[in-house]
Amino acid sequence: AQSVAQPEDQVNVAEGNPLTVKCTYSVSGNPYLFWYVQYPNRGLQFLLKYITGDNLVKGSYGFEAEFNKSQTSFHLKKPSALVSDSALYFCAVRSYSGAGSYQLTFGKGTKLSVIP
Amino acid sequence: ETGVTQTPRHLVMGMTNKKSLKCEQHLGHNAMYWYKQSAKKPLELMFVYNFKEQTENNSVPSRFSPECPNSSHLFLHLHTLQPEDSALYLCASSRELAGGNEQFFGPGTRLTVL
Numbered sequence: 001a002q003s004v005a006q007p008e009d010q011v012n013v014a015e016g017n018p019l020t021v022k023c024t025y026s027v028s029g030n031p032y033l034f035w036y037v038q039y040p041n042r043g044l045q046f047l048l049k050y051i052t053g054d055n056l057v058k059g060s061y062g063f064e065a066e067f068n069k070s071q072t073s074f075h076l077k078k079p080s081a082l083v084s085d086s087a088l089y090f091c092a093v094r095s096y097s098g099a100g101s102y103q104l105t106f107g108k109g110t111k112l113s114v115i116p
Numbered sequence: 117e118t119g120v121t122q123t124p125r126h127l128v129m130g131m132t133n134k135k136s137l138k139c140e141q142h143l144g145h146n147a148m149y150w151y152k153q154s155a156k157k158p159l160e161l162m163f164v165y166n167f168k169e170q171t172e173n174n175s176v177p178s179r180f181s182p183e184c185p186n187s188s189h190l191f192l193h194l195h196t197l198q199p200e201d202s203a204l205y206l207c208a209s210s211r212e213l214a215g216g217n218e219q220f221f222g223p224g225t226r227l228t229v230l
Contacts, residue, residue, distance in 0.1 A: 032216045043221030051216040101171050106159040
């Protein structure tokens with residue numbers, strides 16, 4: 001069965017420093033991987049995805065993610081953190097649910113706090 | 117915002133009440149989803165509709181009853197809920213089920229069952 005793991009419940013980083021939010025996955029076949037962000041009292045917002053091609057994927061708000069097949073990882077990164085990046089981040093993998101249908105399996109989420 | 121709206125944003129109900137959650141997407145998508153988000157737990161997929169047809173029911177109790185009258189609207193009818201059903205209920209849509217299409221989420225309905 002497909003799954004994703006976000007090993008850190010919380011990540012703290014100083015404003016202006018680089019940030020990394022970790023995600024590892026387990027899938028059969030080629031993975032389709034996604035990152036979402038959730039601000040307080042809001043739904044999830046799509047940040048970026050990897051389907052095929054370059055291992056470094058660029059997304060919204062200056063975020064990027066690096067796909068590493070050998071380490072089965074898809075870590076989210078940003079060169080310089082902003083206080084406004086403080087939010088809950090979710091990694092997700094597309095999983096096959098039968099009869100030609102797919103769904104997203106989400107990790108438990110990582111709370112990012114950027115300290116001024 | 118994201119093109120997916122949900123009403124109401126907050127709902128408090130007793131265990132014997134009947135209520136409905138509404139979701140509407142303005143994106144021209146064909147697939148719609150209901151998720152349950154509880155504290156400290158991963159998002160739980162509840163139901164999936166593709167072109168108005170239900171394709172997934174992830175062992176959801178019958179006290180939750182979905183309805184999809186057309187590709188733009190999705191309802192979740194609630195009756196005789198339990199306190200453990202208190203959570204944020206999120207609706208999402210995507211262009212189609214297959215492929216690498218990302219899902220677009222609404223802001224959610226915060227449900228409290230007394």
